[in-house]
Amino acid sequence: MLQITTPMHGAVLTHQNGRPEPDALTITVRGTARLLDAVQVNGVPAAREGTTFAAEVKLTRRTSDITATTSGIHGTESHTVRVIRDRDTTQRYGFFIDDNVFFLHDIWTNRYPSIFDCFYLDKLRGLHRTYGTRFVLNVFFRNDHDQTPTPFTIAQFPDTYRTEWADNADWLRLSFHAYSEFPNRPYQYAAPAKLASDYDAVKTEIVRFASEHAFCPPSVVHWAMITPGCFKVLRERGMRVFEGGFMMPQSGAKSPQGGDWVMDIGYSVDPERSEYLRHHYRLYDVAHDVMFLHGDVCCNRIPKHVILERLEAKAANPYFNQFVSIASHEQYSFPFYSNYIPDHFERMETAVRWCTEHGYQPGFHHDAFPDGAD
Incomplete structure (x- = not known):
């Protein structure tokens, strides 16, 4: 008892x-x-x-x-x-963007003199210059929306921009997300070897064309669903923070590994810890030496006024408001995308402006992991 x-x-x-x-x-x-x-x-x-x-x-x-x-x-x-x-009393926010490959395809197609001639990176640079925001762009290896006989992959991206990537790596990093957008939930029941192979393939290309300094470990994988057997793969590659939604499964289905419920977009974490994360935001997984982090705002999913409501609610929690996690998805920025959101960048600016006005310092998601020796 x-x-x-x-x-x-x-x-x-x-x-x-x-x-x-x-x-x-x-x-x-x-x-x-x-x-x-x-x-x-x-x-x-x-x-x-x-x-x-x-x-x-x-x-x-x-x-x-x-x-x-x-x-x-x-x-x-x-x-x-x-x-x-966590001895650090600094309030920070982190911003990652998932599903990135369109902007790399655009730069490769148009052979721009600068990576910032691509409107997408130029917009992000504008947010950085105004608010100091730091971004991590989580990258696919292959563009599944490319309908040509040989779809674009990041293996085709040239290394001619390496200096520019390295010069901006203090605020702009690239990271692994998945081999490709489809199928959905690619690692939910994947073997560790599959996840390791895809991660290493994406990292190898990023380091080749953008430099080691421009790469950082991710804080989320595509659909944020893996089994605990894959935690070691990611932890060995430097991933310490696992950000997700930790929500009820939409299908209501149980895990095929047994009768235990697992929460969706939440790394197969059990309901008890997922409920804790909904209110406390961070939870250390002792067995795997990683930290789960509940996301706060996903800009492509909610309009500007709801973004502000979510952030105000986070700030009102006097005990667990030290780190704000902001996310979005690349494709909603591109007019040719079927679900294009015209005010996508305005939504992102709404979030980072609020963080700036409320004293949150720009950082990366790994800043949410409590550092310091015992």
Whole structure:
């Protein structure tokens, strides 16, 4: 019956979640235990009220184990959770754009003197110059919308712009997304070797034509669905933050691996942790050394006034508002696309303007991972 209920196993805690001190963070640990059992939390006697208990614990390290123990007529019992303390108090936002390949095809087709002669990159550069925004563009290897007999792939993209990519890598990075847009959910049940092969193929080409400095590990893969067996593949390649929606499956279908429910666009994470992420935004996966991050705004999915509503709601959460995650998808910027959104760039600007006006610093999504040695 003994259980620590707060904080959750894998919780990422900041100065907002307790009483900060120069070299520590004091938090209140809560849980449940048998009515008559004595409870200690990290050696501190806990206050009891009915079947609940509470005790203050001082966290002095980046990673801390919190252990509750009981003793009573049934013997002894213990429950341990591990939490991460994020010492950084800076408020940041990150912006990635998925499904990128149209702009690379456009530059290759037109042989522009500069990559910024492509309207898409020019618009992003304008947002960077005005707001300091940093972008990660998650790239497909192949353009599935190219109807020619041999569809464009990034293996055709020239390396003549390497200097320009490198010169702008402080704010513009390229990353892996998938081999191609279709089929949907390409890695939901893929073998680790398939994901590794596609990742390495995309990275090899990006490094070839844009430089190592212009590449960064992604914070999302196409459709944000993989099984835990693939976590190691991505973690070994530098991916630490796994951003997603963690939402109920639209089909209502269960995972074919068994009877356990998994949440959609959320890396097969279970419903309990997905529900936690909806309200707390970050959660460390102890077993795989990665962090799940709940997305805040996807600009192609909602109009400008809803973008503002979502961001205001995030800011109103006094305990978990340190990092804002903004996303969108490339294709909605291109007039030839069937679902083109004429005000797509205005939506993106609405999001980054709000972040700037509310004191959030531009960064990359890996900034959401708590760094620092123990």
